[in-house]
Amino acid sequence: MAGDGELLVWRRRTRARELLVWAGWLLGVSLFIFCWQTIAANTTWYFVADAPRVAADIGDRMVPPKWSYAAKLWGPLWDTINIATLGTILSVLLATPIAFLAATNTTPSTRFVRPLALLIIVSSRSINSLIWGLLLVTIIGPGVVAGIFAITFRSIGFVAKLLYEAIEEIDQRQVEAIAATGANGGQVITFAIWPQILPAFAGTSVFRWDINIRESTVLGLVGAGGIGLELQASINIVAWQQVSVILLAILSTVIVSEWVSAKVRHAVI
Amino acid sequence: MTDTPFDARTWRPPGLIRSSLWRWLLAVTVAIYLASALGSLEINWLRIGQGLGRGVTFLAAFATPDFVTHWRDISEGLAESLTMTGAATVIGIALSLPIGLGAARNIAPMPVYLFCRGVVALSRSFQEVILAIFFVAMFGFGPFAGLVTLSVATIGFFGKLLAEEIEAMDPVQAEAVQATGAGWLQWIDYAVTPQVMPRIIGLSLYRLDINFRESAVVGIVGGGGIGATLNTAFDRYEFETAAAILLIIIGIVMLSEYLSGLIRARVQ
Numbered sequence: 001m002a003g004d005g006e007l008l009v010w011r012r013r014t015r016a017r018e019l020l021v022w023a024g025w026l027l028g029v030s031l032f033i034f035c036w037q038t039i040a041a042n043t044t045w046y047f048v049a050d051a052p053r054v055a056a057d058i059g060d061r062m063v064p065p066k067w068s069y070a071a072k073l074w075g076p077l078w079d080t081i082n083i084a085t086l087g088t089i090l091s092v093l094l095a096t097p098i099a100f101l102a103a104t105n106t107t108p109s110t111r112f113v114r115p116l117a118l119l120i121i122v123s124s125r126s127i128n129s130l131i132w133g134l135l136l137v138t139i140i141g142p143g144v145v146a147g148i149f150a151i152t153f154r155s156i157g158f159v160a161k162l163l164y165e166a167i168e169e170i171d172q173r174q175v176e177a178i179a180a181t182g183a184n185g186g187q188v189i190t191f192a193i194w195p196q197i198l199p200a201f202a203g204t205s206v207f208r209w210d211i212n213i214r215e216s217t218v219l220g221l222v223g224a225g226g227i228g229l230e231l232q233a234s235i236n237i238v239a240w241q242q243v244s245v246i247l248l249a250i251l252s253t254v255i256v257s258e259w260v261s262a263k264v265r266h267a268v269i
Numbered sequence: 270m271t272d273t274p275f276d277a278r279t280w281r282p283p284g285l286i287r288s289s290l291w292r293w294l295l296a297v298t299v300a301i302y303l304a305s306a307l308g309s310l311e312i313n314w315l316r317i318g319q320g321l322g323r324g325v326t327f328l329a330a331f332a333t334p335d336f337v338t339h340w341r342d343i344s345e346g347l348a349e350s351l352t353m354t355g356a357a358t359v360i361g362i363a364l365s366l367p368i369g370l371g372a373a374r375n376i377a378p379m380p381v382y383l384f385c386r387g388v389v390a391l392s393r394s395f396q397e398v399i400l401a402i403f404f405v406a407m408f409g410f411g412p413f414a415g416l417v418t419l420s421v422a423t424i425g426f427f428g429k430l431l432a433e434e435i436e437a438m439d440p441v442q443a444e445a446v447q448a449t450g451a452g453w454l455q456w457i458d459y460a461v462t463p464q465v466m467p468r469i470i471g472l473s474l475y476r477l478d479i480n481f482r483e484s485a486v487v488g489i490v491g492g493g494g495i496g497a498t499l500n501t502a503f504d505r506y507e508f509e510t511a512a513a514i515l516l517i518i519i520g521i522v523m524l525s526e527y528l529s530g531l532i533r534a535r536v537q
Contacts (some may be wrong), residue, residue, distance in 0.1 A: 028359075031355060032355065032356060032359045034352070035351075035352040035353075035355040035356040035359075036352075036356050038348065038349070038352040039349075039352055039353060039356055039412045039413060039416055042349065042411055042412050042413075042493070043408075043411055043412065043413040044409055044411065047408055047409035048408050048409075048413060051407040051408050054406065054407050055407050058403070058406060058407070078309065079309075082306040082309065082310070085302075085306065086306060086307075122519065122522070122523055122526070123519050125522075126482060126518055126519045126522035126523070127515060127518065127519070128482055128483070128485060128486045130398060130486045130489060131485060131486065131489075131496075131499065131515075134489065134499070134500065134503050135327070135503065135511070138323070138327075138503045138504075138506065139320045139321075139323050139324045139327060140316065140317045140320035140321075140324070141313060141316040141317070141319075141320055143311065143313065144310055144311070145310065145312055145317065214396060215396070217396065218396050218398045218399060221398060221402075221489070221490065222489060231399075235402060247395070247399070250395075250399075251394055251395075254394070
C-alpha cells in the first residue's frame, strides 16, 4: 500500500477488477458449500467412516487374482472388441453424411438442414454410451447387438463434430479449382473435399475406436454384452478374485488399444 | 463419372496408404476380421423384431415427454446430479492443481514427478463406472460415492492436461521472473499461472460438462443422481418419463456448452 502516496506498489489488477475477482470467488465458494451441504445431507456418514476398513477388506479379497478364470475371458473380450470396432465402423458410416450436412460450406441449407444435423450431433454426444446401452437393452434386448448400437449412437455425434470442423477448415481454393473444371457436386466432394479431410477422418475414427474400446468394456454392466457382463456377474456373486482378473484384462486391452491408436494417428497425421 | 470424355479410371485422388501392397493386405485383413466378427454375433431377430415396435413407442415418447408424473423423483435426481457435479469439479480441480504442477517435468524434481504421474495414470486407468462400483461398495449407495468417483476422475483428466500445458509453457518468462529473485511460490504465481490460466479455465468448464454427463452414469451403479431415476424409468418401461429425463440432460448439456463457449471466447 502506498502509505503517503510516495511509494507506489505494483499491482497486477485494477481496484475494480480485483473486486470483481473477489466477487467471483465468493460466488464460487458459496456455490460449492451449498453443493457440499446438499450431498452431506444425503450421506450416511457411518458408512464413510467405515470405508477404509471396507476398502482394505475388498483389497484383501481381490488378491491373489484367480488366474484360472482368465481362460474364460477370451470370448467376452472378443465380443468387447467387436462391439467397439463394428460400432465405430457403423458410426463413421452414419456420421460422414451428417458431417457434410452440418458443415457451413457443404450443407444444402443453413436454415433447415444444418440445425437438424447439429441437433443430432448434440443429442448423440450428450447421452453417455451406457445410457444408450440401457435404452437399447430395453428396446432390442440384452446382447452384443445392443452394445454395437449403443457405441454407434454415442459415437455419431463425436465423429460428425470433429469431421464437420475439419470440413469447415479446408482450403476453399481447391474446391473452386475443381468446380471450375465443370465437376458436379459429387465430384467436388470426391476430388476436392475428401482428399483434404482424409487425414482428419482417419485420425478421428481411430481415436474414437480407442475410446470405444474403453467404453465397451463396461457396457455389459447394463446387459449390452462384452466383458462387462462377466464383471457384473462376478460382482454380484462377490467373487472379488475374479473381479481383479477382469480388471487386469480390461486394463491391458485398453493399454494395447491406446498404443495402436497412437501409432496409427502418428502415421496418419 | 464414367461418361466423362477422358478415362477417369486411370486417375484417382491419392489414397491414404501409398503402397498398394499394404492397401491390399489391409483390405484382406479387414475383410477376414469383419467376416469372423459378424459371424460370431448371435442375433435374435425375433427379439429385435419385437423390440422395434417398442423403439417406435420410445421415439414417440419424445414427442410427449412426461415431466409431471414423477417430477419429484426427477427433480431430486437432478438436484443430486447437479450438486454432485459442482462439488466434484471443485474438489477434483483443487486436488489436481498440485498434482498437475508435480507432473510437469520442467518444474518438479524427479521423485515428485514420478509420484504425480503415477497418481494421474492410476486415476485415468479405469472408467468412471468401474470406479463408481468400488466407491459404492466402500461408501454405500448415494451421492457421496458419486462425488468421490467424479473427483477422482477429474484428477486424472485435469492433472494430465495441466501438466502438459505447463510443460509447453514459455521458459523465457519463467526465467525472467526467476531472475528478479522471486521465491518458488512467487515464481509459480507470476510466471507459470498467467501462462496456463486461460487453459485452466477452459479445461475446468469442459470438465464441468463431462462431470455432469458422467453423473448421469454413476447413478446406474448406485452412485446417486439422475442416473438412478433414469434406470428406474427404463426398468419400468416408463418411456415418457425416460424421454423427459433424457431431454433435460440434453438441454443442460447444450446450455452448458453454449455458456462455456461464451466464457472461453472471453478468456482466450
